[in-house]
Amino acid sequence: MEPIVLVHGGAGDIPDSRVPLKLNGVKKAASIGYRVLKRGGSVVDAVEEAVKSMEDDEAFNAGYGSVLNLDGEVEMDATIMIGANLNSGGVTVVKDIAHPISLARLVMERTPHFLLAGEGANRFAKVQGVPTLPAGSLVSKYAREALEDFKKHGDNRTEIGEKGVGTVGAVAIDSKGRMAAATSTGGINGKMVGRSSDTSIIGSGTYADDNVGAVSTTGHGESIARFCLAHAIIYEMKNGSSAAVATANTLKAMTEKLKNTAGAIAISKGGDLGIDFTSKRMAWAYQIKDEIHFGIEHGQHTKEKAKN
Amino acid sequence: MEPIVLVHGGAGDIPDSRVPLKLNGVKKAASIGYRVLKRGGSVVDAVEEAVKSMEDDEAFNAGYGSVLNLDGEVEMDATIMIGANLNSGGVTVVKDIAHPISLARLVMERTPHFLLAGEGANRFAKVQGVPTLPAGSLVSKYAREALEDFKKHGDNRTEIGEKGVGTVGAVAIDSKGRMAAATSTGGINGKMVGRSSDTSIIGSGTYADDNVGAVSTTGHGESIARFCLAHAIIYEMKNGSSAAVATANTLKAMTEKLKNTAGAIAISKGGDLGIDFTSKRMAWAYQIKDEIHFGIEHGQHTKEKAKN
Numbered sequence: 001m002e003p004i005v006l007v008h009g010g011a012g013d014i015p016d017s018r019v020p021l022k023l024n025g026v027k028k029a030a031s032i033g034y035r036v037l038k039r040g041g042s043v044v045d046a047v048e049e050a051v052k053s054m055e056d057d058e059a060f061n062a063g064y065g066s067v068l069n070l071d072g073e074v075e076m077d078a079t080i081m082i083g084a085n086l087n088s089g090g091v092t093v094v095k096d097i098a099h100p101i102s103l104a105r106l107v108m109e110r111t112p113h114f115l116l117a118g119e120g121a122n123r124f125a126k127v128q129g130v131p132t133l134p135a136g137s138l139v140s141k142y143a144r145e146a147l148e149d150f151k152k153h154g155d156n157r158t159e160i161g162e163k164g165v166g167t168v169g170a171v172a173i174d175s176k177g178r179m180a181a182a183t184s185t186g187g188i189n190g191k192m193v194g195r196s197s198d199t200s201i202i203g204s205g206t207y208a209d210d211n212v213g214a215v216s217t218t219g220h221g222e223s224i225a226r227f228c229l230a231h232a233i234i235y236e237m238k239n240g241s242s243a244a245v246a247t248a249n250t251l252k253a254m255t256e257k258l259k260n261t262a263g264a265i266a267i268s269k270g271g272d273l274g275i276d277f278t279s280k281r282m283a284w285a286y287q288i289k290d291e292i293h294f295g296i297e298h299g300q301h302t303k304e305k306a307k308n
Numbered sequence: 309m310e311p312i313v314l315v316h317g318g319a320g321d322i323p324d325s326r327v328p329l330k331l332n333g334v335k336k337a338a339s340i341g342y343r344v345l346k347r348g349g350s351v352v353d354a355v356e357e358a359v360k361s362m363e364d365d366e367a368f369n370a371g372y373g374s375v376l377n378l379d380g381e382v383e384m385d386a387t388i389m390i391g392a393n394l395n396s397g398g399v400t401v402v403k404d405i406a407h408p409i410s411l412a413r414l415v416m417e418r419t420p421h422f423l424l425a426g427e428g429a430n431r432f433a434k435v436q437g438v439p440t441l442p443a444g445s446l447v448s449k450y451a452r453e454a455l456e457d458f459k460k461h462g463d464n465r466t467e468i469g470e471k472g473v474g475t476v477g478a479v480a481i482d483s484k485g486r487m488a489a490a491t492s493t494g495g496i497n498g499k500m501v502g503r504s505s506d507t508s509i510i511g512s513g514t515y516a517d518d519n520v521g522a523v524s525t526t527g528h529g530e531s532i533a534r535f536c537l538a539h540a541i542i543y544e545m546k547n548g549s550s551a552a553v554a555t556a557n558t559l560k561a562m563t564e565k566l567k568n569t570a571g572a573i574a575i576s577k578g579g580d581l582g583i584d585f586t587s588k589r590m591a592w593a594y595q596i597k598d599e600i601h602f603g604i605e606h607g608q609h610t611k612e613k614a615k616n
Contacts, residue, residue: 086534086566092400092504093425095509113503114530117401117428119503135371151602171324193423194428196400196508203536222422226394258394 001273002288003031003174005046008275009060009283010166011184011218011263018295021059022283027292029053029170031306034287037174044082044105047170047182051078051101054168055184058140061166063098065140066186068147068192074138076186078104078199079115083208086294088114092200094121096133103130115200116259143186150190167199169206169216169266179214179267181206181230188221198224201217203231213237213269215247219262219279229262237268247274254278309494309579310596311355311482313341315590316583317368318474318493319571327604329367330591335600337361337478339614342595352390352413355478355490359386359409362476363492366448367585371406373448374494376455378502382446384494385508385522386412387423391487391516396422400508402429404441409492411438423508437499451494458498475507477514477524479575487515487522487575489538496529506532511539521545521577523555526572526586533561537570555582562586 009026033050037043048050055063066074078100079090089108091100092115100126106128107116116124127130168186183206185199197205198221205221207230208214215230224230229250236246243266255278263277265284275284275295290306315330317334336474341358345351363371374382386408387398397416400423405411414436415424424432434440475493491514495505505527506512513529515538523538532538537558544554551574563569571585573592583592583603593602598614 081534089535093428111500112530113500114533115504116500116502116507117504118428118502120401120426120500123501190422192419192421193429193431194424194426195419196425196561197424200394201423201509201511202533203509203539207536222420225422225510226389228515228536229538231511231539232543235540239547 001173001175003037004267004271004286004288005030005037005050005170005172006265006267006273006286007033007050007170007284008216008218008263009054009168011261011279011282013279014281018059020175022117023294023296025054025057025059026283026285027294030285030287030292033170033172036174043172043174043178043180044080046172047180048080048101048105050170051168051182051184052099055099055101058142060168061186062168062184062292063100064138066138067145067189068139068143069191069195071193072147073187076100076184077197078184079200079202079206080104080108080182081180081202081206081208083210083214086209088202090115090202091121092117092196092201093194096135096137097125097130098133103181114202122283139277146189165306167218169218169265171214171216171265173214173267173271177210177269179208179210181208181214181216183216197221202223205230206232207234209234210269213243213267215264217262217264218282222262223254223258223260224262227258229254229264232272233264234265243268243272243274247276251276251278309481309483309485311345312575312579312594312596313338313345313358313478313480314573314575314581314594315341315358315364315478315592316524316526316571316573317476319569319585319587319590320474321587322589331602331604333362333365333367334591334593335602338593338595338600341478341480345480346385351480351482351486352388354415354480355488356388356409358478359476359490359492360407363409365409366450368476369494370476371408371473372446373445373451375497376447376451377499377503379501380455382494384408384492385505386492386512387514388412388416388490389488389509389510389514389516391518391522394517396510398423398508398510399429400425400504401502402567404443404445405433406441409490412517422510425504443616452495471534475526477526477573479522479524479573481575481579485518485577487518489516489522489524491524505529509533509537511536513538515539515542517575521551521575523574525570525572526590531562531566531568532570535566537562537572539598541572541574550580551576551580555584559584559586
């Protein structure tokens with residue numbers, strides 16, 4: 001099996017001006033993840049490192065650059081899952097942590113639980129020696145403007161704008177068919193304090209099972225959760241669909257039923273890929289051997305030589 | 309279609325001394341839910357009222373009588389879901405609220421979100437006029453003893469003891485085939501502060517879809533969440549299994565894969581029931597016409613005339 005790390009940078013109504021930033025970010029993240037696998041790292045290492053690089057990148061709504069809640073704060077969600085044993089870890093409405101995905105991994109590895117919320121998650125971070133950043137450190141100028149805009153004009157929640165959401169995620173498979181998935185987000189612009197998202201939920205934002213496949217989703221979180229989008233895609237693959245067909249059909253069914261849009265990336269246990277979105281755009285990328293594949297428009301599939 | 313409200317009072321290693329309390333509580337809850345439907349209430353009203361009655365009852369690990377976290381506090385999770393439109397609402401790690409299930413319903417009906425966590429959930433409760441109880445009001449003597457016991461002896465997490473967990477839940481169908489599901493819990497004894505459970509998660513603890521069925525689960529929360537138990541049962545029904553077969557097979561698969569036990573109740577869109585558990589015991593009950601059906605042991609199905 002050829003190792004692959006496939007990433008997305010969020011689905012939504014991304015304006016033209018943000019397209020190059022998103023594409024640069026997903027290509028970089030895919031390469032980082034791929035290099036982890038190539039140097040012998042695990043699929044969990046690979047998805048974590050890929051997601052971390054997007055959490056650090058202001059172009060994405062995760063970690064630094066996350067959208068703000070109604071109090072003007074960043075509250076973040078993340079989950080990570082291992083396909084071999086269905087182990088998973090997550091955090092929800094966590095504050096002032098640079099890499100929520102790494103904290104999610106610590107929840108998986110160092111607690112008997114799968115999800116820690118709010119202050120409890122931050123308390124766990126302190127015990128684990130994960131630095132708490134000074135309040136406001138993760139707030140970008142762009143996020144502040146987006147919240148002001150929301151407070152003035154509201155938000156068209158049925159077609160999520162770029163200022164609305166933009167979850168990031170990664171799925172990976174190694175040469176032995178081992179899989180992992182990871183997803184991280186700042187949530188939805190102008191959300192209520194304490195709003196927890198699909199990204200913190202196994203089965204909605206993230207799922208991985210070596211007997212079936214791995215999935216990470218993005219888009220209108222309330223719809224993704226109500227539809228259990230990641231797990232629904234997994235079940236379509238379990239029922240015999242390819243990753244591409246399972247992803248396309250399930251997204252279509254969700255959007256028809258709930259009238260909101262989303263996107264998803266998936267890898268099947270056979271290593272075939274699903275990349276699809278009912279939103280206007282979704283940035284995605286993967287590296288295979290020395291070639292980067294990427295796109296952001298419907299139907300786009302561009303290739304270029306990897307830089308490393 | 310004959311209207312039914314089916315409830316459970318938690319799966320686990322329930323000691324003999326607690327059996328009568330559990331059975332009384334589930335029979336009462338089933339009758340309360342059934343009367344709501346009979347007097348023209350909705351399925352959402354029915355599952356909410358059934359769960360509220362168990363939240364009030366010290367015999368159950370939900371609302372008053374919930375188990376405690378390591379700080380000795382009650383932190384609760386609840387979700388409610390409507391099968392007609394997949395609307396849902398939930399709260400996680402909420403404190404000092406008598407009826408988390410009613411707060412979950414307010415999240416569904418009065419916010420654009422599906423899940424509020426921690427302080428944000430409590431802040432929402434205040435805005436909605438839901439009383440915040442004095443700290444410690446929900447702590448029972450039994451729960452305090454259980455935590456002391458946990459701190460002394462630890463917990464056998466593979467066979468959940470009665471002092472460990474005991475989620476409550478309800479599923480309902482009315483004469484027109486409309487369905488709803490609701491689940492509420494105090495979580496797991498001796499849990500970390502901020503530990504969020506499967507009960508707060510659509511697809512794990514609770515699911516309802518009028519095109520398929522309604523499910524509420526109980527047992528080892530971390531396993532239920534990793535297996536997406538409620539949604540997995542829904543998919544088995546979608547693939548053609550009866551509620552009974554879907555519930556039995558999915559629980560068996562979860563316990564084989566993850567080595568922990570659970571229980572579930574389900575109603576299919578045709579009105580047939582699934583009641584099963586891989587744990588030692590699970591209290592359940594439903595009323596149909598003037599007869600109460602109930603049980604707590606494997607293979608038990610007792611009937612008696614309803615009191616109302």
